[in-house]
Amino acid sequence: MSARSGRPGPQDPVDTVAGIGPKTAAALAAVGVRRVTDLLLHLPRRYDDRGEVLTVAEALRTGGQVLLRGRVTATAGRRVRRRLHIADGTVVDGSGSLAVRWFNQPWVAERYAGDGVEAWVYGAVGRSRHGRLQLVNPDVEPVEAEQRRDGIVPVYGRLGPLAGRRLRTVMARALEALELLEDPLPEELRNELGLPGLVASLGALHHPGSPADLQDRRRRVAALNDRESPEHRRLAFDELLALAAVVADLRARRRAQAADPIPVRGSFADTCRTLLPFELTAAQRRVVGEVLADLGRDRPMARLLQGDVGSGKTVVAVLAILAVLESGRQAALMAPTELLAEQLHRTVGALLGTTGHRIALLTGSLPASDADAVRAGLAGGSVGLAVGTHALFQEAVSFADLGLVVIDEQHRFGVAQRQRLVDKGAAPHLLVMTATPIPRSLALTVYGDLELSVVDELPPGRHPVRTEVRDPSARPRIWSFLRSEIAAGGQAYVVYPLIEGSESVEAAALEAHEADLREALGGLEIGVLHGRLGRERREEVAERFRRGELEVLMATTVIEVGVDVPAASVMVVESAERFGLSQLHQLRGRVGRGTRPSWCILVTGEAPGTDAEARLGVLARTGDGFEIAEADLRHRGPGELTGRRQWGALGFRFADLHRHRDLVALSRKVARQAADSGRLADLQNALLALHAVGDEFSIG
Ligand code: ADP
Ligand code: MG
Helix, strand or coil, X not given: CCCCCCCCCCCCEHHHCCCCCHHHHHHHHHCCCCEHHHHHCCCCCEEEEECCEECHHHHHXXXXXXXXXXXXXXXXXXXXXXXXXXXXXXXXXXXXXXEEEEECCCCHHHHCXXXXXXXXXXXXXXXXXXXXXXXXXXEEEEHHHCCCCCEEEEECCCECCECHHHHHHXXXXXHHHHHHCCCCCCHHHHHHHCCCCHHHHHHHHHCCCCCCCHHHHHHHHHHHHCCCCHHHHHHHHHHHHHHHHHHHHHHHHHHCCCCCCCCCCCCHHHHHHHHCCCCCCHHHHHHHHHHHHHHCCCCCCEEEEEECCCCCHHHHHHHHHHHHHHXXXXXXXXXXXXXXXXXXHHHHHHHHHHHCCCEEEECCCCCHHHHHHHHHHHHHXXXXXXXXXXXXXXXXXXXXXXXXXEECCHXXXXXHHHHHHHCCCCCCEEEEEECCCCCHHHHHHHCCCCEEEEECCCCCCCCCEEEEEECHHHXXXXXXXXXXXXXXXXXXXXECCCCCCCHHHHHHHHHHHHHHHHHHCCCCCEEEECCCXXXXXXXXXXXXXXXXXXXXXXXXHHHXXXXXXXXXXXXXXXXXXXXXXXXXXXXXXXXXXXXXCEEEEEECCCCCCCHHHHHHHHHHHCCCHXXXXXXXXXXXXXXXXXXHHHHHHHCCCCCCCCCCHHHHHHHHHHHHHHHHCCCHHHHHHHHHCCCCXXXXXXXX
C-alpha cells in the first residue's frame, strides 16, 4: 500500500485491491498477474461504440448494433436440447417493444422476472428464422448497478478467474493506482518522439471517453479496435525499447569481455574431411571459416547462423563444437524440442563418435538417475558436449569449463533464456542458428547483438518440393497418390495443426483423426508421433520411420524440426490455413532431402479467393524462405498463430514487429543514445519492471 493514501500502489501485490482475496490472487498469479501494474496492463479486448442511445422504435427501423434504454423482462425459458436453452423476453420503452432471445443463459428468466429491470441494452437487431426482429444475447446492464455504459465502452476479455462485472469493478479500483505509476520515458524524450505519457495512455485505454463529434468518435473507436491508437503505440514502443535495451546491453557487456581463444590446429581440416560423409558446400566452407576465425579471437564470439531449411547448418555447428572439444573445453548444444535434441544427439554422435569425446543427451524426460549422471559428468568435465533442451539452463546444471554455446532454432527461445545458458560459462563463445529469415531491419532489433553468417546454398542433389493447395474433397485422390509414391519407394508425412496451449489437447485431436486416416490408408504401415509420447516411444516411432518400417508418419508439428529422413517424399498438411507460412516452409523442409522428386500438399477448406487461400498460394509459388517470411509478415496470418509462434519467444503483448516497423527503428535509436549517455541501465530497469519481454518460451 502506498503509505500516503492507503490505496494500492502500482507495484503492490494484487490482493491489495479491495475485492481480491488470497484465492483470487493465486488464480491471477497462475496467469501471470501478480502486481497491480499487471492488472493495469490488461487492456480491453475491444471497444464498443455505444454513442447514440436509440428509442426502441428507432432501433426497429435502423437495425444493426444498437444501444437502448428500457425495461427488460424475460419469461421462463425452456431447454430445447441437452445443450440448448432458450429464454425469450422483451425490452420496452415509451416508443415500443422489441423481442429479446437468450441462448444458454437460463438465469435471465429469474433475473428479469415480473416487472423486469430498467437497463442499458446493447446488441445487434437481427431477424429470426421466422422474420421477427429481435435482439440476441444482448449486454444488459441494470441502470442502478453501474455508471452509464454508453459512449465508447471498453470490453474486457476474461482475466484468469475474473470476468464481466467483477473484472470491471476490480479494474476500476486498480486504476486508482495509475497516477502513482512512474513513466519510464522522460517527458522530454516523449515529446521528441511524439508519444503520449504512460499514465495518460493507460488511463485513456481503460476510460476512452467519447468524442462528441460522430465522425471523431467513429475514427477513435476504429483506431482503438485496430490497436492503432497513439496510446497503443506508446505501449508497443515501450516493449520494443525494452528489448532494444536488453540487446544493446548484451552487446556492450559482451564487447567488454575477454574470452580464451580456441586454437585450431593445422590438422583440423584433415580431421574434418575424414569425419564428414560429404564435401562441404562453398557456403558451408565460408561460414565454418567465419566461425573458426571468431573462436580464435580473445573476445567471445556472438554469431547468428542463418540458412534456409536443409541448408546444412548442423555440420557447421558440429565443426565448431569439435574445435572446442579438441582444445579441451566443453560445449553445449540446445534445441527447442526433445525430438530435435534427440535427433541432434544422434547426428553429432554419428559424426564425432570416433573422436573419443563424450557426448551426452540432457532433456526433461531423461530418467532422473541418467540426468544426474550427465550433470555430474558436465560438472566434473568428463562429458565434453551436452546436447539438450531447456533442461540445459536449469539451475542444477553446471559446467567445468564451458567454451561454446550453440543454440539451434534460436527464434524459439527468448533472449534471456539464451543468456541463462551462456551464464554457465565464463564468457563462452556463442553460436545461434535459425532457419527463420528475418528482414534486416528486424534482425537488428531481435539479433542486434550478433554478427551474421548466412548459409545461402543448398547441398547438391536437392529437388525443389512441388507444392499444391487442395480442397478437402480431393482427399481420395491425395491418398491414392500417396499410395503410389509409397509403392515406388517413398515415404510420407501427414501433419495436423498444432492446437495451441496444450500438448494433451493436441494429442487428443490427433487421435480423433487417426481412425479416419487408418481407414483411408488401409494396408499401409502408419506411425503416430506427437509431443505427449514418452521419450522411448517417440524414439522408437522416429527410428522405425527412419528405417522405412513405417511408411506413413502421422504427426503434429513436433516434426517441424529435427526429423531427417531422406526417403520421405510426400508431405500432406491438413488444415494448412492454420499454420504460418514460415512454419509450413519449415515443415516442407522435411521432404526433398533425398533423391526422389518431392511433394507437399496443403489441404484447406478455405474457399478459392479468400485471403487464407492466397496466403497458401505463396508457398506453391516459391521456395525462397526470405520471400515467404516477408509474405508471412505482410499477411499476418490467421496470423496470430504465425506471429506468436514466430516471434513468440520475444514475449511481446502490444508490439507487432511488422505493424510497428517505424517504432522498431526508433527504439533502436533511443537505446543506442541511452547507451552512449550512460542511461541504458536505468532505462532498461524501468522498462523491464513493466514489460517482461524476451523471456518467454514458446511451445514447440
Ligand atoms: P538445417 O540447416 O535445416 O539444419 P541440416 O543441417 O539438418 O539442415 O542438413 C540437412 C541435411 O543435409 C542433412 O541430412 C545433412 O546430413 C545434409 N547435408 C548437410 N550438408 C551437406 C553437404 N555439404 N552435402 C550433402 N549433404 C549435406
Ligand atoms: Mg537444423
